Every structure is written in structure tokens, then in C-alpha cells.
Amino acid sequence: MSVTIKDVAKLADVAPSTVSRVIANNPRISEKTKRKVKEAMDYLGYHPNFNARSLANRSTQAIGLVMPSSADKAFQNPFFPEVIRGISTIAHEQEYALYMSTGNTEDEIFEGVVRMVQGRRVDGIVMLYSRVDDRIMCYLQEQKFPFTVIGKPFKNAETITHIDNDNFKAAQEMTEYLISLGHERIGFVGGNLNLVVTIDRLLGYEKAIRNAGLPYKDEYIVHEEFLKEGGQEAVKELLALNEPPSALLVIDDVMSFGVLSTLNELGVSVPDDISLLSFNNVMLSELSSPSLTSVDINIFKLGYEAAKGLLECIQCPEKEAKRVVVPFQLIERQTCSKVSEK
Template sequence: MTVTIIDVAREANVSPSTVSRVIADSPRISEQTKRKVREVMERLAYHPNFQARNLAAKSTKTIGVIMAHSTSLAFQNPFFPEVIRGICTSAHSSQYGIYLSTGGTEEEIYQEVVSMVQGRKVDGIILLYSRVNDRTMNYLKRSGFPFTMVGRPYQYEDEITYIDNDNRQIAHEVVDYLFSLGHEQIAFIGGNLDYVVSSDRLEGYRQALMEAGLSYSDAYFIHDDVFKSQGKGSVHDLMKLDAPPTAIVAHDDLVAYEIIRYLEELSIQVPKDISIVSFNNHALSAYVKPPLTSVDISIFELGFEAANFLLEMVSNPEVAVRSHFVSTALIERESCKRMNGLVE
């Protein structure tokens, strides 16, 4: 049986007009009441027809941009300013502005997205992450509101428009590169497996080992939580193994910078004693010591194409679901060497 606005009002013990005002994100309704009504809407799986409302409403000429963390934390990572630069470039060409999320927790981010959608504050939304079992993504999909993702969706991959790198393939290629230098004892450090990008890169690493006839070892994998909590200690334990790695794949450049610092404190030199390769190719990676070999994942293009896709969806709600992998390139610098001692 179809759930109606009257059902929501009855369950929330408010009037139907109050539910309508909550859907419109009216400032006349308290935040407490909004939260109560939205919880009932979610529990009853009541989803207003936002596409119909969007056709009738005047465009806001604004794109909502949602990060996995608060802006204060996100902008500590060079990935986010660059991907937002790509979004802004595309948005500007269509005379659109952007509305950045400021939520500091998953719940705050979710409530902010609900407010953006129900209050018609934006014409569409870009999620700058893909998280396992993400409540916000699931809400956007159910609502029918236009959105795109930077990152392969954890589920509904054929039903959501997204832009990404082929993270499994590029991780495989990174390990193959280290194989070509004579390395076989290769560790993988970092990456929160709640995020699809991390699990995909780890899967590519494992697949490369398997195809080379090498076994995956938990001892050679340092999870993001362990790396953040133990820092130097986790790297020390790795290098004190009976068969320590000769090379490390870091989940991203920021992780690689930390690893290099910890190795220096342990009197282990890169690349003399161990090779390191990473992902993202931040501008600083050319200037750290040693300059870091890293995969350029075309961060600007990720944002630019995500915005292009979204603006097409906004202008034409019937446009087909699409996905696209942006090209990547391994930038060889001075953090890797052949096992015979030659620096690559």
C-alpha cells in the first residue's frame, strides 16, 4: 500500500500541513520537529516526488557538494580543493554556483542533504566519496533527486551515475611496476575499507599478487585505523618481520609522506633500503625527499566530469545512467629502485 503524507502526519503526531512544511524545509518549523518528521518519513519509506517538484520549481542555479568529512578536515587533504576546482570550472561554464556541505558527522551530513533536497536549496548534488552502506547515498537514490558520485557506488552500480578511476586496475599496475623492478615482498599501507576506493585498491593489490603466484599476507597490510593509531610503531613492526618488505604501496600520497618520515626515524632510507609508490600525485610529491613516485589520478577531471554529468541530468531528467573511468598515469620519480640497486 502506498504511503501518503497523511500517514506520515498521523505517525509523527503532526498535521499534514506541518509535514508539507518539513518537506519544504520551512524556517517556521523547529529543527526538533523536522528531525522527528524526517525519521518517520524514512521509517515509512515515504518519498515525495522531487523530480516533479523540480520541473515545476525555479532553478536555484546551485550544485550541492557533499564531502565525507567536515570542510575543516577535508581541506587538509589536497584531493578536495582540486576536485572542487574541477566542479567549479564546469559549474561556472553553465553559470552555476556550489553549496558546500559543512556537516561534521555522518548524521549531520545526512540531515544537511535532506535539508538541501527537501528545501530545494540546490538543483542537484555531487557526493565526493563512496562509502559502504551509506545512508546519504541510499536516501538520494530513493528520492529520485539528481545526483552523481565521485567514486564507484558500493551498490546499485548500474543505477547511479558516477565518475571514478579504475582503482582495482591501477593498483594492479602499481604492483606490476614493482614486480618489474624485482620486488616480490610488497606491503600495502593505509586505506579505510569503509570506502570503496580503499577496498578496490586493496583488491587490485591482492589480485596482482595472486596472478604472480604470490600469497597475500595480513602481516604486509596495515589498516588505516592501525596506521593512524600506532603510526611509527606499525611501520616499525612491519620492518621487523623476519622477511620485511622491499617495497610499499601507500594508499595515497599523504600516507606515503608519513611512512617516509617514520622510516627516516628508524634509519631506513628510501629508496636505498625500501621503495615506495603511492596514488594521487599531489603537487608536493615532486618536492618531498625523495620525490615520490605516484599515480596521477586526474583529480581535476574527476570533479569536472562529475559536474558535467550532473548538469546534464538537471537539464534532462530522462538522460541515461552513465559511468566513466578517468585515465591515470604512473609518474616515476625517485622513491623506487631496482633490486639490483639502480634508482628508477
Template sequence: MSVTIKDVAKKAGVAPSTVSRVISDSPRISEKTKRKVRKVMDELGYHLNYNGRVLVSQSTQTIGIVTKVSSDHFFENPFFSELLRGISDACHERDYSMYLTTGNTEEAIFQEVVKMVQGKRVDGVLVLYSREDDQVVPFLRESSFPFVVLGKPVDRPGETMYVDNDNVQASKEMTRYLIGLGHERIGYVGGNSQFEVARDRLEGYRAAMKDQGLPIDEKWLKNDPSDKQDPDQIVEQLLVLEKIPTALIFTDEYNALTVMRSLSRRGVSIPEQMSIAAFNNTVVSRLADPPLTTVDTQAIQLGHESASSLIDLLKRPDMVKKSMIIPTRIVERESSCRLERNTQKKA
């Protein structure tokens, strides 16, 4: 015989209506009561009838996750794995499921989002990027569908809930860190400039160099709009310059690792001849050879807070739209060193 709400209520010493409100995560019920009721539910083996719940509440208890254009890049990059871990943790805590887009083109992903919304497959959508000429966010706005963006929105940020780092400031701090180590010729390897995060980090780098009165050779800057950079080509272009950078900043640790391997194959010693620093600080940075100096963007927390914000919005549709900035910190490792130790001969 299956366990009912009345069975749970009786053992927990509360009314059946209280159990129902706990199941729907009502803010009217205290966290203490929620914990007590949920514990009884676990002990009795009470399981929700989700199909029936959807019919009654018109809620799927599912949020849609919209990735960047290439799902291949998404799953290869450990930053996104940690991001998903944070999202998954928040969904588990709030009894929500995830519905993940899997398209490999912008149009394919957009059509998946249309199906999510029009087919009522999800309650809200979490967009894991902020990009120019994007179809998804305008469609969600026009549909009056709940959504949260991971990253500062390209337009109407005051009307949009989002979670992000202060990428301009974080990039300034990393550039200043390398300048503090004595580096003046600092290169920057960025990403697709359609994405707000790539533009912000490049802006921070330029601002820090300008603040210190340091010139920037545009040949030190490598930004590939396709997000498919050839590390060997990057290294070849840098090593033939009259003035080779003594340090490089990468907007992504994954790309940093591929360029580090290419530098090593050409006999460039890291960090003695080339200091390397990057963003994100996942397991890739810790296991790199040498371990990588990074800006820790707190990927797990970014994911957790973005999912929590979306679920809060679903619970309280009239809440004031808010943004959240997750702090960053520099993690110093062996891929960077003071310029005095640099043995590079070419001036």
C-alpha cells in the same frame, strides 16, 4: 538605470526569448549564439536577478557537495582541493554555485543533506564518496532527487550516474610496476575498507601479486578502518618483521608522506632500502623528499566530469544514466628504484 534582457537582445541582434534561453543554458541554442550573447551581457554589465530567477524557474542554480565524514581530513588532503577545483571550474562554466557540507560526523552530514533537499537549497547533489552503510545515497534515491556519485556505487551501479577511475586496474598496474623493478616483498598501506575505493585498490594489489605467483604476508598489509593511521606505529610494525617489505604502496599520497618521514627518522633510506609508491599525484607528490612515484588519478578531471554530469542530468532529467571512467597513469619519480640498488640487509 539597470540593463535589461531587451537591452542585451538588441545589441546582440537576437530576440529577448533567445537571451532567456541562453541564461537558462537551453540545449536549443547553439554554442556560438551562447558565446555571442554572454559576451554582450558582460559588455553591458548585465547581472541576473537570482532571487527572481529561483521564483520563476524553481531552480537555485546550486549543487550540493557531500564530503566524507571528516571535514578536517577533507580540507587537509590536497587531493580533495584539486577535486574541488575541477568541480568549481565546471560550475563556473555552467553558471552554477556550490553548497558544501561541513559536518564532522556521518549523522551531521546526513542531516545537512536532508536540509538541502527538503529546504530546496540545491538542485542536485554530488556525493564525493562511495561507502557501505551510507545514509545519503539511499535517502537521495527515495526522495527521487538528482545526484551523481564520485566513485563506483556500492549497490545498483547500473541505475546510478557516477564518475570514477578503474581503481582495481590502476592498483594492479602500480603493483606490476614495482614487481618489474625486482620487488617481490611488496606491502600495502590502505584505508577505511567501508569505502569502495579502498577495497578496489586492495583487490588490485592482491590480484597482481597472485598473477605473478608472489606470496603476501598479511603483516605487510596495514589498513586502518578509522582513516587515522599512526605512521610511527606502521613503521615500527614493519621494521621488526623477519622479512621486511622492500616496497610499499599507499592508497593515498598524504599518508605516504607521513610514513616516509617516519622511515627517514629511523634511518631507512628511500628508495635504496624501501621503494614508495602511492595514488593521486597532487603537489604533495611533487614536493615530497624524494619526489613520490604515483598513480595519477586526474583529480581535477574527476571533479570536473562529476559536476558536469550532474548539471547535464539537471538539464535533461530523462537522460540515460551513465558512468564515466577517468583514465589513470603511473608517474615515475625518485621514491622508487630497482631492487638491485637496495642495500637492505635483513632477509
């Protein structure tokens, strides 16, 4: 059918093993033979069969990506494309391909990962999220399969290479920023509470609130999904309060978009009536109106470093796990202002 190593060998009048060595650029092969073999390969249009190679080799030159929910849903948030951009960049540099398993329910996703791992479809995995007591992460650890995590692992963080922002500090500083603008009633709109990023940022928020001697009120804290609809829900809850917040710390730009549109519908003006400080600084966050004041967490770099770390894990398994902290930066736009005096 398609041309194999044997065909090349025959044409070049050498043994298949020699051809294999030429491919691997083995120094034991003389330049002359190499040239001869390469000519034969070109002539026949030979390309190694990857499966055969993987089988003999136990390596696939592919890395697997695991998303928190179905790719389906995740891709609604620009975070993921952007993080994949980062991963893709370094994967490309080292000639790795990306492999995405698909699945809707948690079970299906888990099964997909098991297939990736046991089926040796990939050499390693990048987890694009970190969740409390995540089954997949446990599994990968048990199997001693190379993987890295974007975000902070909930357990065993010292033994797992992970890439993260200092979310605690970021949230604390941002809350302090809002306080410095005169806000005293600050709401926190978080994502799912089993995501470590939510927890970290919530703790940072709490720290700042308490440091400032402000009351820490449970009703100011809302958790929704990382989507626009999540933001909409959150607003409704918060505005129904007796004393609604004058500022919101929102954990994700897409949620902020939802918040913004809902506030707009309700005739609440941003930032005059309510200030909004958001996280992620997604590519489109400057496009909303008003444009989002948001914390740039350098998503691209999160992806880049995660993949880089993974490749190191794969290439030197004995190397120690490490933590890479990616810096964040507040991008001031139009959704935050000093508290209005009434």
C-alpha cells in the same frame, strides 16, 4: 527595500510579467520593449532576487558538495581542493554556484544533506567519495534527487552516474610494476576499508600478487586514515614485522608523506631500503624528498566530469546513468628502485 521587478516595470511602463520575460529573454517580447526594459533595469541597478526566483522556479543554480568527513578534516588532503577546482570550472561555465554543507559527525553531515535536498537549496549533489553502504547515497536514491559520485558506488553502480579511475587495474599494474623491479615482499597501505577505492585497489593488488605466485600475507596489509598520521601508524606496524616489506603500495600521497617522514626518523632509506609507490599525484608530491613516485589519477578531471555529469542529470533527468572512466598514469620519481640484493 531593494529594487524589485515591479519597480522596473513601473519605470519602463510595462507589466511585471513583461520584465520577467525580458530577463528570461522570451522571444515573444519585441526588441523595442526589451530595450526599454533593459534600460530601466540598468538605471535602477536591478538584480533578480534569487530566492524568489528559486521558489517560483524550483531551481537554484547551485550544486551541493558532500565530503566524506567534515570539510574541516577533508581539506587537510589536497585531493579535495583539487577535485573542487574541477567542479568549480564547469560550474562556472554554466553559472552554477557551489554549496558546501558543514558537519562533523556522520549524523550531522547526513542532516546537512537532508536540509540541502528537502530545503531545495541545491539542484543536485556531487558526492566526493564512495563508501560501502553509504546512508547519504541511499537517501539520495530514494528521493530520486540528482547526484553523481566520484568513485564507484558500492551498489547499483549501473543506475548511478559516476566518475572513477579503474582502480582495480591501476593497483594491479602498479603492483606488477613493483614486482618487475624485483620486489617480492610488497605491503599495501590502504585507507579506511569502507571506502570503495580502498577495496578496489586492494583487490587489484591481490590479483597481481597471486598472478605472480607470491604469497598473499594479511600482515602486509594495513588500513589507516587518509592523513599523514595514518601513514605514520602504518609504517610502525609494517616495520615491526619479522620480514618487513621491501616495497609499499600506498593509497594516498598524504599518507605517503607520513610514511616517508616516519621512515626517515627510523633511519630507513627510501628507495634504497624500501620502495614507495603512491596514488593521487597531488600537486605537492614532487616536493617531498625523495619526491614521490605516484599514480596520477587526474583529480581535476574527476571533479570536472562529475560536475558535468550532474548538470546533464539535472537538465535531462530521463537520460541514462553512465560511467566515466578517467585514465591514470604512473609518474616515476624517486621513491621506487630495484630491490637491493643482499
